Amino acid sequence: AGHAPRAGRGMQPIPGVKRIIAVASGKGGVGKSTVACNLAVALARLGLAVGVLDADLFGPSMPKLFGLSARPEVSPDGQKLVPLEAYGVKVMSIGFLVDEGAAVVWRGPMVMSALTQLLREVAWGDLDVLVVDMPPGTGDTQLTMAQAVPLSGAVIVSTPQDLALIDARRGIAMFKQVQVPLIGVVENMSYFLCPHCGARTDVFSHGGARREAETLGVPFLGEVPLDIAIRTNSDEGRPIVATLADSAHAGAFLEIARRV
Ligand code: ADP
DSSP: OOOOOOOOSSOOOOTTEEEEEEEEOSSTTSSHHHHHHHHHHHHHHTTOOEEEEEOOTTSOOHHHHTTOOOOOOBOTTSSSBOOEEETTEEEEEGGGTSOTTOOOOOOHHHHHHHHHHHHHSBOOOSEEEEEEEOOSSOSHHHHHHHHHSOOSEEEEEEOSSHHHHHHHHHHHHHHHHTTOOEEEEEEEEEEEEOTTTOOEEOBTBSSHHHHHHHHHTOOEEEEEEEOHHHHHHHHTTOOHHHHTTTSHHHHHHHHHHHHO
């Protein structure tokens, strides 16, 4: 804890929201959204008021990860959308507003205005932390988004694999470029635990993200194993931090949440 909200980059803070944390990755499929979801639930379990903004406009995952599908209601004053709520976390996603499977084909300015609306025209209320699930990659859109949201800091998710780490390094460079503090790196799919025999296998090797974090002088926040229970619970819209609350996996996410 302790990363103060940033000001002075020409961006207004969101009234009532103390910290905004981006969860990002250099490439897709490394478990960024899974980590964002479970980190948010873990922060709520630690007693914080938490929201999640799904900024992955072209591939929103939060509706599924939180098991939410309703349409958000409009606030009584008619000004804002009311976020949905699950596992003690307020959630807003473009996925609540467009039909699943419908392709979102937008130009840059539309992306920006959609993101601004999801950020500012939502009745977040008082939040200690707003977790933003960023789109994967470090292209133009991601850079623009990183600049559009008044971020307090960024968490980078990577697998231990060299290729993912190269991309993670780009992600770190991107946030440095826009002067967003790096909160740290999470190694996801860090090792595989066999559900049958309990043996551990380093599928994508192991420890690469920790070493990379050390090399770059960025805090290492923790490792999450590759485990089928994380995948199956995610698919069913039940974040493992909430549903297997006493598991080692939940413990790993709580540990990461304490360091964020
Ligand atoms: P990203 O947001 O980086 O594209 P996702 O969070 O959508 O990645 O994860 C990609 C897939 O990998 C999903 O099916 C998810 O359930 C699975 N997954 C993510 N992390 C783990 C893990 N630690 N163990 C098992 N499966 C995982």
